[in-house]
Amino acid sequence: MVQSYKQKHQLAEHYDTILIGSGMGCLATGACLAKAGQKVLLLERHYTAGGYTHVFKRRGYEWDVGIHYIGEVNREQGVLRQLFDYVTDGELKWADMGEVYDRIVIGDKIYDFRKGVKNWKDELKKHFPDEHEAIDKYVDLVFEASKASRTFFSEKAMPKAMQTMLGGQMRKSYLQLARKSTLEVLQSITTNKELIKVLAGQYGDYGLPPAKSSFVMHASISKHYFQGGCFPEGGSARIVETVEPIIEKAGGTILTNAEVKEIIIENGKAVGVRLWDDNVLKANNIVSGAGIINTYQKMLPDPYVKKFKLSQQLDQVTPSAAHACLYIGLNGTPEELNLPKANYWVYPDDLDHDGLVARYEKDLDAPFPVVYISFPAAKDPTWTERYPGKSTIDIITVMPFEAFEKWEDTRWKKRGEAYESFKDNLSKRLLEVLYKLEPQLEGKVDCYELSSPITTKHFMNYDRGELYGIDHDPERYEKRFLQPRTPIKNLYLTGQDIVTAGVAGALFAGFLTASTMLGKNVVKTVLKQTK
Ligand SMILES: Cc1cc2nc3c(=O)[nH]c(=O)nc-3n(C[C@H](O)[C@H](O)[C@H](O)COP(=O)(O)OP(=O)(O)OC[C@H]3O[C@@H](n4cnc5c(N)ncnc54)[C@H](O)[C@@H]3O)c2cc1C
Structure with missing residues (x-):
């Protein structure tokens, strides 16, 4: 069971590996x-484990924070x-969202x-009868990017010498697409602004509108959901619940309320961490999944930051956008309220995503x-029980x-009246968007927050309230330091910053980091085993 550092717990004298954070x-x-x-x-700083996969419970409801749907x-x-089956011993079950995601x-x-893919194309072609060729071309490009991504990302986990020898070649074709913005690529296949707006309609999944995002990030999201969306049965908390027994079985532990203040380096090697209460814990390896900005x-x-020019690395990346989320509790089951499983991405008529963001900022x-509406209760078959x-x-x-x-x-919960009324005004505007699409819900809302x-900064430690770690702009993909290995011996990175945002991106990052550390x-190995 996940334990709190503040309660009585049994700690070992020494660990093989200490990991900072408990995200995917x-x-x-x-x-x-x-x-x-x-x-x-x-070691997790929050009072609950899971990073963005955690849930919180209040007023008799449970809300998922950073999972609305997962593809593939x-x-x-x-x-x-x-x-996923490997890291959860197949205990995590998935509920399909149905025909429309x-x-x-x-x-x-x-x-x-x-x-x-065929249904996806056919549906769009119905809306855009003169754009069949562009839609086909778009899907081809998405698959081209996906194919090129395999060698690009696996190179990150290769031994240094192999990276030097083969890296350039393995990264080349993905980088050619990564250097282009989403808008640039979409404009190369069509001049139809409405089609471009629709194709970029999931940009909220990576937080940057089309002129600013790299096409490969756009493509990875698009492809990720082509086969539909799924939701964890039992809610996002099932991820920690199903991974934890594997860690425990090998003698390991997940501790919450355990903020790491410092990574301890001795003779140029990472050897341990100092916690918020100055307690020191030692290990052979340290992995940080708390984000590259937080870590460095x-x-x-300081001397190591200077020695390895880590500030200069951070100068080359940008924190991603921040968000507000309205968590709503309603009276009635998803069936009674006729809640859909599909998410809504709601946009004003104006066809320029980037212009709308700039004006709003x-x-x-x-x-x-952009307003994104998700109906988690309808997606989880165990919800009503x-x-x-x-x-x-x-x-x-x-x-x-x-x-x-x-x-x-x-202080959280004590931020004052002006804060609450500012938020309430925003909440009411967001509720209006919901009622326009699902008018039956008016009068059914029990509470909202x-x-x-x-709030994101307070709970997740992302200083600018970042939603997705660092930005997915074209420049990001050129940064070779976004990989598991750091310049400091026995210190590794993992999580969304070294692959991409998204639970799948972070999961894959976890495998890359483990591969780098284990040298295989x-x-x-997993794919071979299951064959
Ligand atoms: C609102 C929202 C909706 C999303 N929806 C989806 C979705 O539908 N589908 C999808 O695939 N992805 C979604 N994502 C993205 C996805 O949740 C994240 O990309 C992914 O979970 C990030 O995982 P991670 O391993 O990088 O770490 P994170 O989940 O970011 O976790 C990092 C952890 O490190 C901890 N930490 C930080 N500093 C310290 C410290 N000093 N000591 C100890 N611990 C520390 C933090 O408390 C945190 O728990 C969403 C994200 C958000 C915010």
């Missing part, structure tokens, strides 16, 4: 190392499903993203550039950190 990246690295016989310790897990033989709403028009800016002693009274007579909805929009910065130093970028390709 650390959970996956930890499980792989445990399966290789290592005794690992995961509905086929048992699929690579991602096999990796995303609904792109632009003004009064709705475009459904249907499960299966807050946890490493300057003036929060401008229309929301666990929470009879209730439902939940999450509504997310982008929210500049600066809009909330003035309350940064106030808006999280702000400073763990993904290949």
Whole structure:
């Protein structure tokens, strides 16, 4: 069982590996190392484990924070499903969301993203009868990027000498596509602005509008969901619950309320960590899944930051956008309320995603550039058994950190009236968007609570309230330091910053980090085993 550092717990004198954070990246690295016989310790700063896969419970409801849907897990033989099965011993079950996973709403028009590449294409071709060729070309490019991604990402886990020898070649074809923005690529296949707006309709999944995001990030999300979306049966908390026994079986532990203050380096090697209460814990290896900015800016002693020019690395990356999420509790089961399983992506009529974001960043009274609505209670087949007579909805929009910065130093839950009324105004605007699409829900809302970028900072330790770690702009893919190995011996990175945002990206990062540390390709081993 996950334990709190503040309660009585049994700690070993020494661990094979200490991992900082308990997000998907650390959970996956930890499980792989445990399966290789290592005794690992995961130290999580939050009072609950899982990173963005955690859930929180209040007023008799449970809300998922950073999982609304995951692709490519509905086929048992699929690579991602096999990796998930490996780190959860097949105990994590998935519920399929059905035929439609995303609904792109632009003004009064709705475009459904249907499960299966052919269905997906056919549906879009119905809306855009003159754009068949562009739609086919688009899908081809998405698959081209996906194919090129395999060698690009596996290179990150190769031994240094092999990286030097083969790296350039392995990265080349992916980089050619990564250097282009999403907009550049979409404009190369069509001049139809409405089609471009629809194709980029999931940009909220990586947090950057089309002129700013790298095409490969866009393509990886698009492809990830082509076969539909799934939700963890029993909610996102099942991820930690199913990984933890594997860690425990090998003698390891996950501890919450265990903030790491410093990574201890001796003779140029990472040898341990100092916790918030100055307690020191030692291990042969240290892995940080707390984000590259947190790791280099807050946890490493200055001389090492200087020696290895780590600040210069951080100057080359940008924190991703922040968000606000309205967590809603409703009276009634998902069936009674007729809640859909598909997510809505709601946009104003204006066809320029980037322009809408820029306008909104300057003036929060401008229309929301994007509103994402998810119905987790409808997606989880165990929900009604666990929470009879209730439902939940999450509504997310982008929210500049600066809009909330003035309350940064106030205490959670005690931030004052001005903060609450600012949030309430935003909440009501978001509810209006919901009622327009699902009018039957008016009068059914029991409670709601808006999280702000400073909530994210408070609980997740992302200083600018980042939603997705560092930005997925074209430059990101050129940064070779975004890999498991760091310049400091026995210190490794994992999580979304070294692959991409998304639970799948972080999971894959976990495998890359474990592969680097164990000196073998763990993904290949898993796939061979299950064949
Ligand atoms: C609102 C939202 C919705 C999302 N929806 C989806 C979705 O539907 N599908 C999808 O695939 N992805 C989604 N994502 C993205 C996905 O959740 C993340 O990309 C992924 O979970 C990140 O995993 P990670 O391993 O990088 O670490 P994180 O989950 O970021 O965890 C890092 C952990 O490190 C801990 N930490 C930080 N500093 C310290 C310290 N000093 N000491 C100890 N611990 C520390 C933090 O508390 C945190 O728990 C969403 C994200 C958000 C925010």
